[in-house]
Amino acid sequence: xxxxxxxxxxxxxxxxxxxxxxxxxxxxxxxxxxxxxxxxxxxxxxxxxxxxxxxxxxxxxxxxxxxxxxxxxxxxxxxxxxxxxxxxxxxxxxxxxxxxxxxxxxxxxxxxxxxxxxxxxxxxxxxxxxxxxxxxxxxxxxxxxxxxxxxxxxxxxxxxxxxxxxxxxxxxxxxxxxxxxxxxxxxxxxxxxxxxxxxxxxxxxxxxxxxxxxxxxxxxxx
Numbered sequence: 001x002x003x004x005x006x007x008x009x010x011x012x013x014x015x016x017x018x019x020x021x022x023x024x025x026x027x028x029x030x031x032x033x034x035x036x037x038x039x040x041x042x043x044x045x046x047x048x049x050x051x052x053x054x055x056x057x058x059x060x061x062x063x064x065x066x067x068x069x070x071x072x073x074x075x076x077x078x079x080x081x082x083x084x085x086x087x088x089x090x091x092x093x094x095x096x097x098x099x100x101x102x103x104x105x106x107x108x109x110x111x112x113x114x115x116x117x118x119x120x121x122x123x124x125x126x127x128x129x130x131x132x133x134x135x136x137x138x139x140x141x142x143x144x145x146x147x148x149x150x151x152x153x154x155x156x157x158x159x160x161x162x163x164x165x166x167x168x169x170x171x172x173x174x175x176x177x178x179x180x181x182x183x184x185x186x187x188x189x190x191x192x193x194x195x196x197x198x199x200x201x202x203x204x205x206x207x208x209x210x211x212x213x214x215x216x217x218x219x220x221x222x
Contacts, residue, residue, distance in 0.1 A: 003039065003053045004032035011054065015062045015207035020069070023094065030093045030120055031061050037116050038084050045108040047084045058206050064090040066204055067149065067174050067215050073097045075146035078166060080132045081153045083109050085116055087176065088149070092125050100125040101145075103132060132162050143168050151176040156188040160218050173218040180214050188216070196221055 001007050009028035016023045035056050042048055050059050064087030071077065074097045079088030082102035092100045102125070104110050110129035117127055135141040148163040148171070156175055163173045180201070192199060200217040 001053045003035045003056065008032065008053055008057055011057045011207070012061050015058060016065055018207055019062070019066055019204065021065055021094070027093050031090060033120060034085060034089060034116060035061070037112075037119060041112045045112065047109065047112060054208070058209055060084070060086050061090050062206050063087070063176070063213065064151070065094055066206075066213065067091075067176060068094055070172055070174055070215070070217055071095065071098070071147050075099070076144065077101070077147040077149060078145045079103070080148065080150040080159075080163065081105075082113060082127070085113055087151050089116065089120070089122075089125075092122060093120075098124070102127040103130050103135070105129065105131040132166070136165055141166055146171045147174060148172075149174040149176070156180070156184050156216055157191045160188060160192060169220060171219065175216040175218070177214045177216060179212050180216070192218060
């Protein structure tokens with residue numbers, strides 16, 4: 001199987017349908033471009049350890065699309081630690097109405113993201129080399145995002161503490177994880193008690209992979 005082939009694109013289209021997500025051929029073609037650039041740049045810099053076409057389709061693209069139902073149209077979304085562009089770019093391709101900011105603290109990864117956005121010709125999406133902690137120092141970013149999302153970034157509690165000042169009062173924090181350790185979940189619930197915050201956990205499995213994945217959604221009550 002080759003990246004961009006009809007078989008590769010069908011793997012994403014069919015896998016997304018299992019997640020109740022419909023993808024058209026134009027989106028699948030954009031995913032192909034993203035994947036080819038990811039592989040090309042990964043020969044020079046450490047963007048991903050996932051290199052097989054099937055694994056890239058499933059573990060990067062399908063996984064990135066999994067939280068789509070929790071992201072409203074026209075939302076302003078921040079992707080912290082975007083790295084190879086996941087999950088922010090596939091979600092933007094799926095939902096063009098989103099306004100997206102991708103950030104990563106590593107200069108080479110940020111350069112990749114900027115070049116990829118130029119290649120894909122996407123609008124209302126930017127990439128910057130900056131750590132999320134620096135955004136907290138700028139009042140323009142406080143309580144300004146409808147969605148703050150990250151994939152496998154630090155512990156749940158640490159990510160939620162970092163993201164909460166950046167998300168709007170009505171917004172969602174979305175953490176994408178593998179299996180969640182009970183101690184990690186208890187820490188999250190201790191730091192974000194149910195009288196003030198609503199925590200929702202959705203479990204899912206990806207096509208052809210039998211490992212459980214998790215989406216943790218955190219929002220303020222009221």
